Each structure stands twice: as structure tokens, then as C-alpha cells.
Amino acid sequence: MKNNVKFTSKLRYWFDQTMAAGTGALIGWLGIISLVIIMVFGAIIALTGLTQADGESLTFSEAMWASLMRTLDAGTMGGDTGWVFRFVMLLVTLAGIFVVSTLIGILSSGIENKLDELRKGRSQVLEEEHxxxxxxxxxxxxxxxxxxxxxxxxxxxxxxxxxxxxxxxxxxxxxxxxxxxxxxxxxxxxxxxxxxxxxxxxxxxxxxxxxxxxxxxxxxxxxxxxxxxxxxxxxxxxxxxxxxxxxxxxxxxxxxxxxxxxxxxxxxxxxxxxSRIVVHSSRQPGLSAVYTELLDFDGSEIYTIPAEPLSGRYYGQGCLAFETSTLIGLVTVDGKVELNPAKDRKILAEERLVVIAEDDDAIEVKGLQGTIDTSMFNAARSNVIQPERTLLLGWNRRAPLIATELSRFVAPGSVLTIVADTPDLAGKTAGIRLASDNLTLDIRNANSSSRAEIRALDPLSYDHILVLGYNEDLDPQPADTRTLVTLLHLRQVAEEAGRRSSVVSEMIDVRNRELAEVSKADDFVVSNKLVSLMLAQAAENEFMSRIFGSLLDEEGAELYLRPASNYVQPGATVDFYQLTLAGLMRGETVIGYRQRGVTVDERRLGGVKINPFKSQKVTFSEGDQVVVLASNG
Missing domain, CATH: 3.40.50.720 (NAD(P)-binding Rossmann-like Domain)
Structure with missing residues (x-):
């Protein structure tokens, strides 16, 4: 059935629709109104022959121009003469005042709306390669x-x-x-x-x-x-x-x-x-600094480059082919990452090299000149894994993952003691699925930040100490406060005994890391920081996730801190070419070292140096360590 709508209603509806179209439509309507006013009054002046008292009659175009001037500027009519002419121009000026004031209001409102839209951040981004x-x-x-x-x-x-x-x-x-x-x-x-x-x-x-x-x-x-x-x-x-x-x-x-x-x-x-980095760092004090160095962009990081320059050579030869970079592995044609492959593994042109360097522009195949003096090398020593006792203070969702990861690496007879006062600790620990029978769990429901409880545990009798935040039961700041209190108690126990403690702690808020360093523990793992570093690296390197997955997988090559005396004689001064060859002879890739006596360390890496120039000479003392990639503990 057809509605009988009046023409005036249709006209009003059409007008409402155009007015609702926005600032542009409003300005358009004002322009039309202004044009009508100018033309109407221009025609009146031209047809009636109105002039100023001492002026000549105006043509239609001149009359329109005079109306336009008085529409835009009210002061223009100040010099008009003749009362009839003045009256007509007054009407033009009043209409102009209405039009101009409305126009200013519309423009002001439109600009304000546009600024609000920009503040909301809804405009299109036209950047490229961002x-x-x-x-x-x-x-x-x-x-x-x-x-x-x-x-x-x-x-x-x-x-x-x-x-x-x-x-x-x-x-x-x-x-x-x-x-x-x-x-x-x-x-x-x-x-x-x-x-x-x-x-x-x-x-x-x-x-x-x-x-x-x-x-x-x-x-x-x-x-x-x-x-x-x-x-x-x-x-x-x-x-x-x-x-x-x-x-x-x-x-x-x-x-x-x-x-x-x-x-x-x-x-x-x-x-x-x-969880994996916590476990690896707890078992090897100083390793968290190695992970931090490899993950952040301030210093040396991991890159992948085409393998053509070393095509046909063996991996062992490739490790000695860089002066300012360190070759640590290969990416195969099918995208598989092989870290620390056999030294006689041949490099294919279609593969990619996994290299540690300060910048991708600094990677250059230069190579060893001459021969290497092996007279200062020490005979390879076997690494015997002993049962370990680990103390975990605190609880959050990562605790079961840490226990599972720890069980992959420890020797038979190892024990993980978990002390926490989280609700339903027994139920939460019952769900832990260990990867091997080498690890036994000892669950104790107690206040992990109580000085008396910590002393009763005799924490210095443990090989490793882990401190987790209660971030599921508490807000980040209170949870970090409990962690800090626990660290301070551990420090006090160690100082009273005149011994050092190896503690890995987890800070939920990265800003609390500096406070945590008061405890002078060997390692600190800041969860948000490490995840952020990994995300940033993955954004720049398409293989980064697979590379670190291989680094942290017990079935692949892992990072170890080994005594320098396993490679060279204590007190010997060697360059990094010699140290690299000493590692290759043991089936390992050497990537750096850690000197215990370093007092000046701007980056707070505890004396860890990754990817030194191979011509750089280093004198190793007792207690110094070599950072290597190896396939077993």
C-alpha cells in the first residue's frame, strides 16, 4: 500500500538528510543561501536603479559585487549615502552577519570534531616497512x-x-x-x-x-x-x-x-x-647473562646469513673463518636448525649460517691466518653429572613447568623441594608430570618468605635455589615485595655463614630488578623482560624461535659454562682462535667466556663476554669459565 506523504514532508525529510551529512553539507547550504542573497539584492539594486546619493546607477554584476562585499564585511556600508540605498544594504549586511557567524561556528565545530577524531587514533596509517x-x-x-x-x-x-x-x-x-x-x-x-x-x-x-x-x-x-x-x-x-x-x-x-x-x-x-631459562640458569650460575646478551640488541645477537661464502667447507673450518663473528650452527634447506653440528659436517650453498655478531653488517668471512699453537691445551675431561638438590620458594603457574624441565637434566637421585603457602598446594603439585624418574618432589606447605622457615630449611645445603612470585594469588607489586623479602633473608643467611648463594629469582615487574640486585645473587630472571626480548628478536629474525627452541631443548645442543681449565692451562694467555679450536676438538662450539674477577661491567653481565674478536688474547685464571654449545652435560 502506497503512503500518501505530503510534498512538504518529503521536502523537509530531504532537507534533514542533507543537513545531517556533516560539515561539508552545512557549508554547501550556507554557500547557496549566500548566493541567493547576493543575487536577489543585486537584482533589486540593478532593476530599481538604486544608487548612492552622489553615485551612478549600477549594473547587475556591479550590484552583486557590492552585495558580496557587504555580506562579508559589515564595515563596508559605513561609507554608503542615500537612505534608501543604506536601508537595502543594511538588510544585505544583516543577512551577511547571519551567514558569516554561522559559517564560523560550523568551521569551528568541524575542526574540533576532526581533532577529536585524530585524538581517537582512527586515521589510516600510510607507512611502509614499519x-x-x-x-x-x-x-x-x-x-x-x-x-x-x-x-x-x-x-x-x-x-x-x-x-x-x-x-x-x-x-x-x-x-x-x-x-x-x-x-x-x-x-x-x-x-x-x-x-x-x-x-x-x-x-x-x-x-x-x-x-x-x-x-x-x-x-x-x-x-x-x-x-x-x-x-x-x-x-x-x-x-x-x-x-x-x-x-x-x-x-x-x-x-x-x-x-x-x-x-x-x-x-x-x-x-x-x-621456565626453561630459570632451570638452565639455576643449574649454571651466570647463564642468564648469556641468554640476556643473545636476546637483546645491545651487544651481540644471533643472525642468519646465506651459506654461499662457506659452501663446500666443513663446519669446523667455518668456525675459524670469522674474526669478528661466531658461527654456532646451520639452518638446513627444509628450515631445520642444527646447532653445534659435527665439525666434519659439510656446509651446503643452499643452507644458512647461524652467526653471533654485533650487527649483520659486521659479519665478514676473514678467517685464520697461519697455524694455531695447541701446546697450552688441556686434555679433555669428562663431565660427570651428580645428583642435585634444588630448593624452590614460592609458587605460580610456571612452577609445574620448572619441575618438569628440571627432571629432564638432573641425575638419578636428585630432589626438588617446593616450599609455598599458596592455597591447595597439594592439589596443584599433584598435577605435575615429571619427564623422568631422576627427580623426586618434596612438597612443604609453609611461609616461603618467613625468616624462621627459611633458616629451618638450611638453604645453603641446596645446590640451587629458585624464588618464584605469587603472581596468581597477589597483584604484581605485593608479589614482587614477597620475592624481595625472601631474597634479603637468603642473603642474610649466606652472609652470616660467610658463603655465597646461587639464587635465581623471578620478578614480575621489570622495574623491581634493580631492587632485587641488592641481594647480590648470581642470577636474576625477569619474566616480562626476557619474553619482550624474544618477541623483538623474533620480529627481526624469522628463525629466532626455532634457534632458541633448539638451545633450550634437552635433545639438541645447549649452553654450558665449563671451567676454563678444561680447555687451557690456568694462567695461559691465548687468543680466541685457540680457544675455538680447543672446543672443536671436544665436539663443542665456543661462543665466549666468563671471568670471575671482573669488577667493571657496565652491562651487568657478571664478567660474561660473548663473541669476542678471535684475535683478542685472554689470560684465564682459576674460576674462569668458557661458554660453549655442547650436546651433553
């Missing part, structure tokens, strides 16, 4: 800081951040937390990274790499996986592969993330990564 960071978490500041260092050698680098937060708030917090962005510009946008429309704002098709952080949400892994899906399965995606680094908290979600992301995504399993 790094995108999706979601917001405490890790974002470390990720940006590392990318800033990595970008120093690039021209006009850009980092684009998108999160479901206010754009101005994000910019202010980044400016407050990161002192110097160097040559990198950070651009913030507000939006939901799982929404295809919002995702298009940051222009992922032109990006260099994408980092997806785990958000502070009820189910963060679901959000991360959905974001990966939105990028890789977008109907408007680019044809070439993306380089995506995504943070996953629960290892059980890794399989789904790998299916969704395919070979375009490197998954950084936060809890698994931290």
Missing part, C-alpha cells in the same frame, strides 16, 4: 626499546602500536617509560586487533614485521590466536608472507596457534621460555 605491535601489556616498553636499538641502522624506521586504549594515553605512557627513541618514530592507533576493519588502519600489508603481545584479559591466548587469524586469513591480505611474532602463555594453545599462523608466525611460549 613494525606493528598489537595489544598492550607491560612488555610493550621493552619490546619498543629493543626495536629502537635494532632500528638505529635503518632509515626512517617506524613502529605502529594498536590497542583498545586511548591514543593519547598510549603516547604519553610510551614517552614517560622510554627516554630516547633515537631515530624511530612511534605511531599509536586505537582499535581492536581482532577486527578486520580496525586492523586495516595499521596497514599490515605494507609492514616489515608484526608483534602480537598477550593482552591483560581473561583468556589472552584466544585473543592472540584470533588476531593471527585476522591477519593471515584476511581476504585482502598481501600475497607474500608476513613475519609475525606472537606471545602465547599456555603451551597447550601452541598447537592451535601454529596451525593458524603456519610458517608466517613464530610463537613465543612465554611460560615455557621462562
Amino acid at each position: 613494525t606493528i605491535i598489537l595489544n598492550w601489556s607491560p612488555s610493550i616498553f621493552d619490546v619498543i626499546a629493543e626495536l629502537v636499538i635494532a632500528n638505529e641502522s635503518r632509515r626512517n624506521p617506524r613502529i605502529v602500536v594498536m590497542a583498545d586504549l586511548d591514543k593519547v594515553e598510549m603516547e604519553d605512557e610510551i614517552a614517560a617509560k622510554i627516554d630516547d627513541l633515537k631515530n624511530t618514530k612511534v605511531i599509536c592507533r586505537s582499535g581492536d586487533p581482532t577486527d578486520l576493519t580496525d586492523l586495516a588502519i595499521v596497514n599490515p600489508n605494507a609492514s616489515r614485521s608484526i608483534v602480537i603481545l598477550s593482552p591483560d584479559a581473561t583468556d589472552p591466548d584466544s585473543s592472540v590466536i584470533k588476531t593471527i587469524l585476522a591477519i593471515t586469513q584476511n581476504p585482502h591480505r598481501r600475497t607474500e608472507k608476513y613475519r609475525i611474532a606472537a606471545e602465547i602463555r599456555d603451551v597447550h594453545n601452541a598447537e592451535l596457534g601454529a596451525i593458524v599462523g603456519g610458517d608466517e608466525t613464530q610463537l613465543v611460549l612465554a611460560d615455557d621460555l621462562i
Whole structure:
């Protein structure tokens, strides 16, 4: 049935629709009104022959011009003469005042709305070769800081951040937390990274790499996986592969993330990564400094380069072919990472070299000149693994992973004592699935930060001590406070006994690391910091996740700190070529050393030096160690 709508109603509806179209439509209507006023009064003046008292009659075009001048500027009629002419021009001026004042109001409102829109961060990003960071978490500041260092050698680098937060708030917090962005510009946008429309704002098709952080949400892994899906399965995606680094908290979600992301995504399993590094660092004091050096961009880091320069040579020859870099492994044609392969393993042209270097521009095949003096080498000694006693104080979701990882490496008869006062400790520990029978669990429900309880445990009788934060039962700051109190009690026990303690502690908030260093423990592992470093590295190196996965896998080559006396005679002065060959003769890849007596260490690495120049001479004393990649303990 057809509605009988009046023409005036239709006209009014059409007018309302045009008025609602925005600032442009309003300005258009004012322009039409102004033109009508000018033409009407121009015609009146031209047809009636109105003139000023001493003037000549005006043509239609001249009359329109006179009306236009008085419409735009009320002061123009101040010089008019003749009362009839003045009256007509007064009407023109009053109409002009209405039009101009309305125009100013519309423009002011339009500009204000545009500024509000810009503050909301909804405008399209037109950058190219930029790094995108999706979601917001405490890790974002470390990720940006590392990318800033990595970008120093690039021209006009850009980092684009998108999160479901206010754009101005994000910019202010980044400016407050990161002192110097160097040559990198950070651009913030507000939006939901799982929404295809919002995702298009940051222009992922032109990006260099994408980092997806785990958000502070009820189910963060679901959000991360959905974001990966939105990028890789977008109907408007680019044809070439993306380089995506995504943070996953629960290892059980890794399989789904790998299916969704395919070979375009490197998954950084936060809890698994931290748990493994905690275990490795606890068993070898000083190893956390090695991991930190390899993960951050300030110093030496890991790169992969084409293998053509060493094609046809053996791996052992390749290790001696670099002066300022350290060869540690290969990436095969099918993408498999082989760290510390056999020294007679032949290098193929289609493979890639895994190299430690200060910068990719510093990697140069130079090689050994002359022969190596082996007279100062010591005979290889076997490494006998003894049963270990480990004390774990505190509890969080990573504790079961730590226990499982520890059971992979310890000798039969080893014991892990867990002391915590978390609710239902017995139920939580009952779910731990150890990887071997070599480790026995000793569960004690007690206050892990009580001085009396710690003394009763006789902590110095343990080979290793781990301190975890109660981040599932407490907020980050109270949890870190308990950790700090525990560390101070451990320090006091060690000082009273006149002994050193080897402690690995976990700080939830990276800002508390400096406070934790008061305890003078050998190692500290800051969870957010290490995850951030790994994400930043994965954004720059497509093989990084596989390389570190191999480093932390008990079936592959692992990092060890071995006594320097196992390789060279104490007091001997050798260069790194000699030390590299000494390692190759034992089936190991030497990547650095640790000198105990170092007092000046600007980077706080505890005397650890990774990737020294091979011509550099070093004198080793008792207690010094060599950092090696080896396939067994």
C-alpha cells in the first residue's frame, strides 16, 4: 500500500538528510543561501536603479559585487549615502552577519570534531616497512626499546602500536617509560586487533614485521590466536608472507596457534621460555647473562646469513673463518636448525649460517691466518653429572613447568623441594608430570618468605635455589615485595655463614630488578623482560624461535659454562682462535667466556663476554669459565 506523504514532508525529510551529512553539507547550504542573497539584492539594486546619493546607477554584476562585499564585511556600508540605498544594504549586511557567524561556528565545530577524531587514533596509517605491535601489556616498553636499538641502522624506521586504549594515553605512557627513541618514530592507533576493519588502519600489508603481545584479559591466548587469524586469513591480505611474532602463555594453545599462523608466525611460549631459562640458569650460575646478551640488541645477537661464502667447507673450518663473528650452527634447506653440528659436517650453498655478531653488517668471512699453537691445551675431561638438590620458594603457574624441565637434566637421585603457602598446594603439585624418574618432589606447605622457615630449611645445603612470585594469588607489586623479602633473608643467611648463594629469582615487574640486585645473587630472571626480548628478536629474525627452541631443548645442543681449565692451562694467555679450536676438538662450539674477577661491567653481565674478536688474547685464571654449545652435560 502506497503512503500518501505530503510534498512538504518529503521536502523537509530531504532537507534533514542533507543537513545531517556533516560539515561539508552545512557549508554547501550556507554557500547557496549566500548566493541567493547576493543575487536577489543585486537584482533589486540593478532593476530599481538604486544608487548612492552622489553615485551612478549600477549594473547587475556591479550590484552583486557590492552585495558580496557587504555580506562579508559589515564595515563596508559605513561609507554608503542615500537612505534608501543604506536601508537595502543594511538588510544585505544583516543577512551577511547571519551567514558569516554561522559559517564560523560550523568551521569551528568541524575542526574540533576532526581533532577529536585524530585524538581517537582512527586515521589510516600510510607507512611502509614499519613494525606493528598489537595489544598492550607491560612488555610493550621493552619490546619498543629493543626495536629502537635494532632500528638505529635503518632509515626512517617506524613502529605502529594498536590497542583498545586511548591514543593519547598510549603516547604519553610510551614517552614517560622510554627516554630516547633515537631515530624511530612511534605511531599509536586505537582499535581492536581482532577486527578486520580496525586492523586495516595499521596497514599490515605494507609492514616489515608484526608483534602480537598477550593482552591483560581473561583468556589472552584466544585473543592472540584470533588476531593471527585476522591477519593471515584476511581476504585482502598481501600475497607474500608476513613475519609475525606472537606471545602465547599456555603451551597447550601452541598447537592451535601454529596451525593458524603456519610458517608466517613464530610463537613465543612465554611460560615455557621462562621456565626453561630459570632451570638452565639455576643449574649454571651466570647463564642468564648469556641468554640476556643473545636476546637483546645491545651487544651481540644471533643472525642468519646465506651459506654461499662457506659452501663446500666443513663446519669446523667455518668456525675459524670469522674474526669478528661466531658461527654456532646451520639452518638446513627444509628450515631445520642444527646447532653445534659435527665439525666434519659439510656446509651446503643452499643452507644458512647461524652467526653471533654485533650487527649483520659486521659479519665478514676473514678467517685464520697461519697455524694455531695447541701446546697450552688441556686434555679433555669428562663431565660427570651428580645428583642435585634444588630448593624452590614460592609458587605460580610456571612452577609445574620448572619441575618438569628440571627432571629432564638432573641425575638419578636428585630432589626438588617446593616450599609455598599458596592455597591447595597439594592439589596443584599433584598435577605435575615429571619427564623422568631422576627427580623426586618434596612438597612443604609453609611461609616461603618467613625468616624462621627459611633458616629451618638450611638453604645453603641446596645446590640451587629458585624464588618464584605469587603472581596468581597477589597483584604484581605485593608479589614482587614477597620475592624481595625472601631474597634479603637468603642473603642474610649466606652472609652470616660467610658463603655465597646461587639464587635465581623471578620478578614480575621489570622495574623491581634493580631492587632485587641488592641481594647480590648470581642470577636474576625477569619474566616480562626476557619474553619482550624474544618477541623483538623474533620480529627481526624469522628463525629466532626455532634457534632458541633448539638451545633450550634437552635433545639438541645447549649452553654450558665449563671451567676454563678444561680447555687451557690456568694462567695461559691465548687468543680466541685457540680457544675455538680447543672446543672443536671436544665436539663443542665456543661462543665466549666468563671471568670471575671482573669488577667493571657496565652491562651487568657478571664478567660474561660473548663473541669476542678471535684475535683478542685472554689470560684465564682459576674460576674462569668458557661458554660453549655442547650436546651433553
